[in-house]
Amino acid sequence: MEKHQDLVPLGKTDIMITTVGVGAWAWGDRMVWGYGGSSYSDADIREAFDVSLANGTNWFDTAEIYGMGRSERFLGEFLPTTTKEVLVATKFFPFPWWVRKEALLRRLKKSLARLQLNQVDLYQIHMPFVQWSKPAYVSVLADAVHTGLARAVGVSNFNTEKTKLANQTLQAAGVPLASNQVEYSLFDRRIEKNGLLDYCLKNDITVIAYSPLAKGMVTGKYGPDNPPPGPRKRMYPPEKLSSAQPLLTLLKEIGTTHEKTPAQVALNWTICKGTVPIPGAKNARQAADNLGAMGWRLTPEEVTALDEASKVLA
Numbered sequence: 129m130e131k132h133q134d135l136v137p138l139g140k141t142d143i144m145i146t147t148v149g150v151g152a153w154a155w156g157d158r159m160v161w162g163y164g165g166s167s168y169s170d171a172d173i174r175e176a177f178d179v180s181l182a183n184g185t186n187w188f189d190t191a192e193i194y195g196m197g198r199s200e201r202f203l204g205e206f207l208p209t210t211t212k213e214v215l216v217a218t219k220f221f222p223f224p225w226w227v228r229k230e231a232l233l234r235r236l237k238k239s240l241a242r243l244q245l246n247q248v249d250l251y252q253i254h255m256p257f258v259q260w261s262k263p264a265y266v267s268v269l270a271d272a273v274h275t276g277l278a279r280a281v282g283v284s285n286f287n288t289e290k291t292k293l294a295n296q297t298l299q300a301a302g303v304p305l306a307s308n309q310v311e312y313s314l315f316d317r318r319i320e321k322n323g324l325l326d327y328c329l330k331n332d333i334t335v336i337a338y339s340p341l342a343k344g345m346v347t348g349k350y351g352p353d354n355p356p357p358g359p360r361k362r363m364y365p366p367e368k369l370s371s372a373q374p375l376l377t378l379l380k381e382i383g384t385t386h387e388k389t390p391a392q393v394a395l396n397w398t399i400c401k402g403t404v405p406i407p408g409a410k411n412a413r414q415a416a417d418n419l420g421a422m423g424w425r426l427t428p429e430e431v432t433a434l435d436e437a438s439k440v441l442a
């Protein structure tokens with residue numbers, strides 16, 4: 129049986145997205161996620177896609193730089209094989225050599241070719257590097273909508289000030305700023321403290337929470353004596369993983385009362401805060417687990433308890 133879909137609007141657009149999307153960074157990335165090694169195969173990625181759809185999500189987040197185009201190509205290969213309506217979000221990466229704003233539409237067309245699509249549902253500026261948060265550059269996102277190459281547009285890693293400017297710029301061009309994709313998890317709650325979450329919620333800008341599992345740390349499978357592989361070891365040193373132990377215990381306890389896993393509880397917490405998480409999944413098991421975060425909610429008391437337990441980290 130298909131799982132119940134938990135739908136919310138994407139910003140002020142008429143696009144309805146499920147409260148959990150799927151992040152596709154690992155689908156082809158060698159450096160951080162070890163694609164090409166022994167931990168997951170192309171067949172695992174394919175299964176992660178199928179199982180994600182079977183478990184109720186309706187969208188995937190990718191980017192032109194993920195696996196140097198490989199992630200978009202995987203999606204381009206998979207999308208024609210399903211009869212479901214699947215929404216795709218991708219991103220423009222502002223390399224320093226893209227000094228002219230015309231680069232954005234050129235790059236979007238390249239992404240569309242890899243995705244085998246005529247239109248993407250959400251196109252985002254990946255980082256506000258140098259000129260790419262300035263009105264003249266952000267306004268090209270409106271051209272992406274006006275030319276029909278994107279249904280909606282958003283930004284990523286923009287702070288509150290840059291988000292406000294982008295919102296005003298796009299409003300003036302008659303296109304809503306649909307979203308801002310930023311890091312948010314029980315390990316990283318900066319957006320609650322710096323005003324970005326409040327600003328976005330008040331202005332109907334969807335906050336897409338990236339790395340919502342703290343790159344796997346909230347699942348409890350890594351710890352001070354069992355560090356994560358690759359560059360994640362530096363991002364989450366043993367001291368940090370030690371201080372996370374009370375939080376990880378609480379995630380397990382709360383999960384037991386709801387018959388949910390720690391990952392599902394941690395993702396549900398980001399949903400309860402009004403954001404839309406995009407957990408990465410390398411295989412079918414992870415995809416099914418993560419999408420079990422939809423269709424139910426933590427109690428306000430549980431959210432508060434998790435807030436308290438994560439204070440030491442975030």
Ligand SMILES: NC(=O)c1ccc[n+]([C@@H]2O[C@H](COP(=O)([O-])OP(=O)(O)OC[C@H]3O[C@@H](n4cnc5c(N)ncnc54)[C@H](OP(=O)(O)O)[C@@H]3O)[C@@H](O)[C@H]2O)c1
Binds near residue numbers: 150284342344349418
């Ligand atoms: N805009 C940006 O700048 C930006 C930056 C980062 C990410 N993102 C987006 O956000 C998405 C998600 O973020 P992320 O991939 O950094 O981190 P994440 O979603 O917090 O963690 C994903 C990793 O956790 C592990 N995992 C996932 N589900 C699991 C489960 N149920 N049980 C146990 N382990 C599980 C897997 O790695 P292992 O199996 O190897 O542990 C997986 O690759 C990305 O795919 C990308 O679309 C955007």
